[in-house]
Amino acid sequence: MAYLLIGKLYFMEKFIKLTSSVVPLPIENVDTDQIIPARFLKATDKNGFGDNLFADWRYNKDGSPKADFVLNNATFSGSILVAGKNFGSGSSREHAAWAIDGYGFKVVVSSFFADIFQNNALNNGVLPVVVSADFLAEIFATVNADPKATLTINLEEQTVTNNSTGKSETFVINAYKKECLLNGLDDIDYLLSKKTLIEQFEKSIK
Amino acid sequence: MKTLFDKIWDAHVVSSVENGPTQLYIDRHFCHEVTSPQAFNGLRARGLKVFRPEKTTLTADHNTPTINQDQPVKDPISKNQLDTFAKNAVEFNLPLYFPLGHIKNGVVHIIGPENGFTHPGATIVCGDSHTSTHGAFGAIAFGIGTSEVEMVLATQCVLQTRPKTMRITFNGKFGKGVNAKDLALYMISKLTTGGATGYFVEYAGEAIRNLSMEERMTVCNLSIEMGARGGLIAPDQTTFDYVKGREFAPKGEEWDTKLAYWKTLKTDEGAAFDKELTFDAADIQPMITYGTNPGMGMGITDSIPTLDQVDEAGRISFQKSLEYMGFEAGEKLEGKAIDYVFLGSCTNGRIEDFRAFTAFVKGKKKAENVIAWLVPGSWMVEKQIREEGLYDILTEAGFALRQPGCSACLAMNDDKVPAGKYAVSTSNRNFEGRQGPGARTILAGPLVAAAAAISGKITDPRA
Numbered sequence: 001m002a003y004l005l006i007g008k009l010y011f012m013e014k015f016i017k018l019t020s021s022v023v024p025l026p027i028e029n030v031d032t033d034q035i036i037p038a039r040f041l042k043a044t045d046k047n048g049f050g051d052n053l054f055a056d057w058r059y060n061k062d063g064s065p066k067a068d069f070v071l072n073n074a075t076f077s078g079s080i081l082v083a084g085k086n087f088g089s090g091s092s093r094e095h096a097a098w099a100i101d102g103y104g105f106k107v108v109v110s111s112f113f114a115d116i117f118q119n120n121a122l123n124n125g126v127l128p129v130v131v132s133a134d135f136l137a138e139i140f141a142t143v144n145a146d147p148k149a150t151l152t153i154n155l156e157e158q159t160v161t162n163n164s165t166g167k168s169e170t171f172v173i174n175a176y177k178k179e180c181l182l183n184g185l186d187d188i189d190y191l192l193s194k195k196t197l198i199e200q201f202e203k204s205i206k
Numbered sequence: 207m208k209t210l211f212d213k214i215w216d217a218h219v220v221s222s223v224e225n226g227p228t229q230l231y232i233d234r235h236f237c238h239e240v241t242s243p244q245a246f247n248g249l250r251a252r253g254l255k256v257f258r259p260e261k262t263t264l265t266a267d268h269n270t271p272t273i274n275q276d277q278p279v280k281d282p283i284s285k286n287q288l289d290t291f292a293k294n295a296v297e298f299n300l301p302l303y304f305p306l307g308h309i310k311n312g313v314v315h316i317i318g319p320e321n322g323f324t325h326p327g328a329t330i331v332c333g334d335s336h337t338s339t340h341g342a343f344g345a346i347a348f349g350i351g352t353s354e355v356e357m358v359l360a361t362q363c364v365l366q367t368r369p370k371t372m373r374i375t376f377n378g379k380f381g382k383g384v385n386a387k388d389l390a391l392y393m394i395s396k397l398t399t400g401g402a403t404g405y406f407v408e409y410a411g412e413a414i415r416n417l418s419m420e421e422r423m424t425v426c427n428l429s430i431e432m433g434a435r436g437g438l439i440a441p442d443q444t445t446f447d448y449v450k451g452r453e454f455a456p457k458g459e460e461w462d463t464k465l466a467y468w469k470t471l472k473t474d475e476g477a478a479f480d481k482e483l484t485f486d487a488a489d490i491q492p493m494i495t496y497g498t499n500p501g502m503g504m505g506i507t508d509s510i511p512t513l514d515q516v517d518e519a520g521r522i523s524f525q526k527s528l529e530y531m532g533f534e535a536g537e538k539l540e541g542k543a544i545d546y547v548f549l550g551s552c553t554n555g556r557i558e559d560f561r562a563f564t565a566f567v568k569g570k571k572k573a574e575n576v577i578a579w580l581v582p583g584s585w586m587v588e589k590q591i592r593e594e595g596l597y598d599i600l601t602e603a604g605f606a607l608r609q610p611g612c613s614a615c616l617a618m619n620d621d622k623v624p625a626g627k628y629a630v631s632t633s634n635r636n637f638e639g640r641q642g643p644g645a646r647t648i649l650a651g652p653l654v655a656a657a658a659a660i661s662g663k664i665t666d667p668r669a
């Protein structure tokens with residue numbers, strides 16, 4: 001988690017550039033109820049959600065793995081999840097970001113993300129990377145042909161590269177969030193540093 | 207020239223981060239038991255207090271039973287979450303805490319407005335995506351994650367990127383048997399679940415103006431289902447009449463000052479939106495959904511699209527969705543047998559929803575094979591159901607009333623629809639497993655739900 005000091009160091013060391021094979025999930029409109037179903041939201045801490053990531057797609061009723069789901073297919077692995085457009089729609093539950101992070105994904109690539117999920121991911125050091133629909137289709141095709149194919153995500157340069165085809169795209173992230181991710185800072189640190197401004201604002205609206 | 211959204215947003219900017227988000231001051235924070243414990247843990251870890259305790263309203267609603275609320279909660283994990291919520295309210299000295307059984311307890315987006323916590327011109331957040339509900343009062347209201355809940359508790363601010371603005375105008379009048387839920391499902395079916403992502407929507411036009419406060423809440427509530435950060439409606443006499451006199455509404459001189467300000471809260475003539483859409487209210491018929499997201503909706507007499515009507519990239523998801531629902535492309539759903547009916551949630555758990563449902567079932571009998579869960583949005587709604595005599599009519603028609611909470615909308619408690627069963631639900635999401643693993647949800651308004659509860663089938667309430 002981005003909150004923990006060790007988490008921050010890990011992030012700073014590992015994240016500036018990441019090369020990994022990917023897990024493809026070519027489904028559109030994956031909502032946060034699929035990412036982590038509501039019945040798993042009863043916890044009071046952030047641990048263990050990775051075990052139930054995509055629980056209803058991943059496990060049978062008796063808890064055994066569903067053979068046809070990609071997380072249960074040893075052919076695919078890596079710390080980059082590649083998903084269809086409009087990933088993370090629906091509920092604002094940050095548990096979805098905790099589940100993705102907890103499972104070990106550091107990056108989610110899609111052609112489109114829901115707003116709240118995108119914020120939640122960034123607040124947990126998981127990087128949402130938006131690519132064009134064409135590039136997304138190319139990545140899916142590459143991974144289908146070669147499950148060991150890798151992507152390289154370079155946060156500093158804001159580029160995502162398909163290492164099999166050499167195709168690369170730049171992705172957008174606002175300068176503030178990029179600095180936060182590169183330096184392991186979070187929004188609360190920033191807001192706490194603005195306490196005087198907040199108190200002045202409150203006086204001005206009274 | 208400014209839009210309504212711009213006016214409220216600009217009045218709450220504390221600072222702007224260079225090349226980054228805006229630091230926005232929050233007037234009202236709503237808090238529930240499921241998305242807050244980790245935020246309080248964060249405060250403890252940093253040794254922080256809650257900055258403005260009187261600006262946070264807390265109610266337990268998501269993970270609560272809808273029967274026997276006077277008894278200890280049976281599920282130990284749920285009980286722990288509720289106990290943690292109570293402990294946090296005490297430890298952080300939060301005075302506006304409404305636990306299970308409290309007269310002000312209920313679904314967060316229902317108790318907020320009904321107690322007068324929701325005001326025009328305010329910024330409102332909650333760790334819940336349906337916070338968009340409060341936009342009905344002409345407020346900027348949106349859902350946030352738990353990290354942001356912690357930010358609000360610690361500083362009464364969040365960092366947000368300014369969204370784009372969209373205006374959706376509904377001209378004309380509704381036809382018979384059509385209500386706010388149908389309007390919203392119609393709109394989402396046109397825009398799709400991601401069609402308003404990145405936007406804050408203002409709803410306008412004759413059909414919106416004519417809506418009651420509660421109907422406006424239903425429309426704004428569903429803004430998130432097309433991806434919008436929120437939706438809002440300019441306040442007018444309907445809004446002021448609703449707010450006036452409620453316990454936490456401004457009073458006396460403060461009321462007069464606020465009212466004068468609230469009356470300025472409208473989009474200036476000629477102000478530009480990033481996107482404008484217009485619909486005709488007369489085109490809307492009672493709506494149902496056929497798939498596994500709220501954008502997969504159609505008129506109750508229509509047929510599910512055929513495969514060639516769907517974008518190529520979306521076909522896998524479309525087919526997966528129909529397979530889950532047990533429906534065929536091109537099929538009509540009218541007359542299909544259903545198993546469950548759910549009336550409730552922050553979308554349709556208010557008194558007007560119960561009035562509409564009750565008016566339809568009055569003098570009729572619930573279909574024997576249908577299990578109906580009627581869940582008031584709050585204890586105040588429950589009280590009103592009894593006082594207005596709706597309870598007696600519902601009982602006579604074979605319906606029972608449950609106790610307030612989010613209930614089968616997200617099925618965190620025992621109100622779960624079994625795998626493979628069909629539920630006509632007035633809630634907001636028909637996602638896979640939303641109402642229980644394997645449950646099949648058909649979203650609709652209270653009238654379609656009432657018609658289904660009586661006939662045991664998907665039925666046009668106008669027939």
